[in-house]
Amino acid sequence: MTPRGRFFQKAELDSNWPFQFLIIVFGVVLAMFEGGLALWPVFYGATPILSLIFLFWVALHHEKLVFLVTGFLIGIASDLLFSDLIGGRATAYIAVVFLMDIRRAKLQQGDFRDVWVEFVAVTTGVVLFQFLVFSALNLAIPAITPVLFQVGVTLILFPIGYVILTTVNMAFNRIRVSS
Amino acid sequence: MRASDKAKIRQRRIAHTLLVVFSFSLMFLGKLDLNALRSARMGMNDFTAPFVDLVSAPVRGVETMVQGIRTVASLRAENVRLQAENALLKRWRRRAEILESENRQLRSVAGAVTPDRRQPVTARAVTAPGGAFAHTVLVANGREQGIERGNPVVTADGLVGLVVDVGATYARVLMISDINAQIPVILSSSSWPGVTVGNNGTFLSLRFLPEEAAPKVGELVLTSGHGGVLPAGVPVGRVDLVRDDFVRVRPAVDLRHLSYVSILVGGTEGIDLDNLALEDYYTPLPETEGTRLFEGVNAAGERQ
Numbered sequence: 001m002t003p004r005g006r007f008f009q010k011a012e013l014d015s016n017w018p019f020q021f022l023i024i025v026f027g028v029v030l031a032m033f034e035g036g037l038a039l040w041p042v043f044y045g046a047t048p049i050l051s052l053i054f055l056f057w058v059a060l061h062h063e064k065l066v067f068l069v070t071g072f073l074i075g076i077a078s079d080l081l082f083s084d085l086i087g088g089r090a091t092a093y094i095a096v097v098f099l100m101d102i103r104r105a106k107l108q109q110g111d112f113r114d115v116w117v118e119f120v121a122v123t124t125g126v127v128l129f130q131f132l133v134f135s136a137l138n139l140a141i142p143a144i145t146p147v148l149f150q151v152g153v154t155l156i157l158f159p160i161g162y163v164i165l166t167t168v169n170m171a172f173n174r175i176r177v178s179s
Numbered sequence: 180m181r182a183s184d185k186a187k188i189r190q191r192r193i194a195h196t197l198l199v200v201f202s203f204s205l206m207f208l209g210k211l212d213l214n215a216l217r218s219a220r221m222g223m224n225d226f227t228a229p230f231v232d233l234v235s236a237p238v239r240g241v242e243t244m245v246q247g248i249r250t251v252a253s254l255r256a257e258n259v260r261l262q263a264e265n266a267l268l269k270r271w272r273r274r275a276e277i278l279e280s281e282n283r284q285l286r287s288v289a290g291a292v293t294p295d296r297r298q299p300v301t302a303r304a305v306t307a308p309g310g311a312f313a314h315t316v317l318v319a320n321g322r323e324q325g326i327e328r329g330n331p332v333v334t335a336d337g338l339v340g341l342v343v344d345v346g347a348t349y350a351r352v353l354m355i356s357d358i359n360a361q362i363p364v365i366l367s368s369s370s371w372p373g374v375t376v377g378n379n380g381t382f383l384s385l386r387f388l389p390e391e392a393a394p395k396v397g398e399l400v401l402t403s404g405h406g407g408v409l410p411a412g413v414p415v416g417r418v419d420l421v422r423d424d425f426v427r428v429r430p431a432v433d434l435r436h437l438s439y440v441s442i443l444v445g446g447t448e449g450i451d452l453d454n455l456a457l458e459d460y461y462t463p464l465p466e467t468e469g470t471r472l473f474e475g476v477n478a479a480g481e482r483q
Binding site: 145 | 378434
């Protein structure tokens with residue numbers, strides 16, 4: 001009889017820890033990519049906040065995989081790399097995860113329009129928070145146009161990001177079921 | 180609910196509160212400009228910049244492709260434009276030669292000192308400003324290449340900004356369009372001094388001009404050299420709009436298309452860049468009425 005050791009056993013895919021870690025890593029990479037988008041002149045000074053779309057989607061659909069520290073780490077990476085206001089986005093992202101904990105049940109029962117409206121409020125809140133803190137700390141008001149452009153592009157890209165993330169999630173689920 | 184569960188929930192709440200407090204206080208600590216925080220940030224940037232570069236590769240690839248297509252499409256128009264520009268440049272060159280000769284004579288009369296000796300170091304811009312709250316870029320050169328805090332960053336068109344943080348192999352450049360960038364300048368034709376201030380947007384505003392100054396649209400704005408950090412005579416931009424007391428300047432460099440920049444190393448010997456005493460280095464207005472400042476010369480007539 002051929003010996004069947006641990007190498008022939010099925011891989012353990014039910015552990016939550018690697019997925020939580022992956023979400024943080026993917027979020028940070030997305031934040032880097034988001035900064036890279038500024039190399040396109042059209043997004044100069046105002047890139048779409050892709051990491052927020054991702055964080056919002058994960059917090060909405062995978063509550064067990066997202067902790068406050070996830071929002072903090074993604075936000076702080078973005079702050080350290082591209083912002084002058086260290087901790088600004090991190091604080092805002094913590095607030096997003098916290099808010100999603102409260103609003104999740106209601107949003108999951110609603111349709112996509114409700115989710116989008118919620119995202120509009122979240123994005124406006126995140127940017128407004130950064131804007132107010134930045135203005136208060138620097139005693140100067142930055143140009144409004146790039147801020148509005150950034151919010152606008154993020155809101156427009158949200159449905160696309162939502163569909164892509166849902167599709168990827170479905171593909172992952174299929175792989176997990178078949179394995 | 181069991182007592183252990185309650186304790187766990189309490190611990191979690193405390194941890195969350197601490198995280199929020201820590202995150203919020205980071206914003207204020209960051210503004211204190213602490214050396215430790217700055218070093219930690221540049222350490223992290225040194226570590227992550229290659230990853231950012233890698234992640235940005237597809238974006239850069241698409242941008243190069245789009246530029247290539249655009250170049251091919253506009254080749255004919257570009258050729259015509261370049262021929263006209265070439266003719267114009269030839270005329271300017273002749274004029275520059277005449278002016279250079281005149282300048283040399285004037286310098287010998289005034290006993291002016293030769294320009295600062297600064298060595299240009301070419302560096303690639305790894306990032307571009309992505310947020311509306313900071314206009315900084317990471318460049319792929321650092322302490323190992325002799326870059327220091329305060330080094331000016333330029334392109335062939337003019338001033339980009341100055342180095343504010345230096346890591347081992349990467350440096351962070353504060354662009355002139357950042358809200359924290361205030362550059363001492365002079366108006367090229369009238370030599371009135373002022374300060375350009377960024378607002379995290381496309382344009383700069385020109386402030387602290389004397390009341391008598393009358394900037395004209397299209398007038399070149401140059402660095403004055405006050406403070407000694409930036410060399411004198413580097414183009415910052417051109418006056419774009421004059422409305423009452425508000426003067427808008429369009430940067431000389433197209434900051435949206437930065438790929439390579441030159442960092443001017445050296446020339447700041449004897450200046451404590453971490454602790455600039457403004458009254459020692461920056462004299463924005465002439466002490467006696469009726470006199471005007473020349474590039475890089477303070478009110479006492481000393482070169483800065």
